[in-house]
Amino acid sequence: MLTPDQKAECQRRLLEWYGRAKRDLPWRDVDDPYAVLVSEMMLQQTQVATAIPYFERFMATFPTISDLASAHADDVLHCWQGLGYYSRARNLHRAAIRAVDGFDGELPDTVEELRSLPGVGPYTAGAVASIAFRKPAPVVDANVARVLARVFAVPGDPKSGPTSRALWAHAGELLSHAAPHDWNSALMELGALVCRTPTPACDECPIADLCTARARGETERYPELPRRTPPIAVEDVAVLVERGSRVALVRRPEGGRWAGLWELPRVRREDGEALADAALRAPMQVCGLSVRDARPFGAIRHTITRYRVRLYGFRATSQGGDPIPVTCADAQWVDVDAIGSYALASPQRKLLRLAWTAEDALPLR
Secondary structure (H helix, E strand, O other): OOOOOHHHHHHHHHHHHHHOOOOOOOOOOOOOOHHHHHHHHHHHOOOHHHHHHHHHHHHOOOOOOHHHOOOHHHHHHHOOOOOOOOHHHHHOOOHHHHHHHOOOOOOOHHHHHHHHOOOOOOHHHHHHHHHHHHOOOOOOHHHHHHHHHHEEEOOOOOOHHHHHHHHHHHHHHHHOOHHHHHHHHHHHHHHHOOOOOOOOOOOOOHHHHHOOHHOOOHHHOOOOOOOOOOEEEEEEEEEEEEEEEEEEEEEOOOOOOOOOOOOEEEEEEOOOOOOHHHHHHHHHHHHOOOEEEEEEEEEEEEEOOOEEEEEEEEEEEEOOOOOOOOOOOOEEEEHHHHHHHOOEHHHHHHHHOOOOOOOOOOOOO
16 A cells, blocks of 8 residues: 555656656547547557558558448458458447437446446457546556556455455555546556566666565566466368359357357367368258358368367368358358458468469459
């Protein structure tokens, strides 16, 4: 616990440091709560440098919350394509619709009302309330949790109930009511640029002498993150089913990873199953297509949460009929030239590029 004088000194130093050191980011110093919400949703699970071009593209495509609310979900997913964690895009779209329908086309300005929006949890609500509306609301994201865990030597996993509550309490105690927008941004910036993991740059920290973990020589101990479990290796097979100049695409069902995105018919390889047999099974199981001449064209690796996936690609010829939803939400023949207009997850886009030579590349943007 800091004394009142220490708290005031901490606020003064950190805000002064932030004024000098803050990065020039496209969502900073923008008088638009909607832009703040978009940036905060994008920055969940995504590094700042990665998010910048996506933020700029998204805001150019949907410049107002009304534009986003009136957009088709497929267009929102397509604009988000490549950023991953697509539930964020779906929630952002739903939040815009809720704001238009329930708040006269404006974002609400209180934490309680912001939390009523789809996908908006305690952190995002606090960030939007403080940064966009200058409300004295604390925030705790991964960067802030790391700073607070070290300053106050808070034991335990930051995501566990007791530790999380302790960190939020400390965030509330330190909050600058005079400048909540800059204060919260400064805490996040300190965690991103200085109080890094695993080794912080304490010699660059404006509040290093107030840090309990540093005083104890235990900065690398905090925060106490759980050990990562080793990933589970699995193998999937996706099939490029062709009929003339068209290929079969299927839409993933609602719920789960990549919900609502399009992909090639895909199944998990069963124990002992030959890859070629899985390739013949996939189109029938997913979209009711019988195929022949399944031929491998390549494979890629990608990771999904706790799974390390090797995705094998096969080309096959349809034996007739049209694709129908069996285990997918939708299925259709798509002209090769139109594939680029469909929202595809990154692994599927990579796999599709392997199916064509450089001279006959797929028109994927």
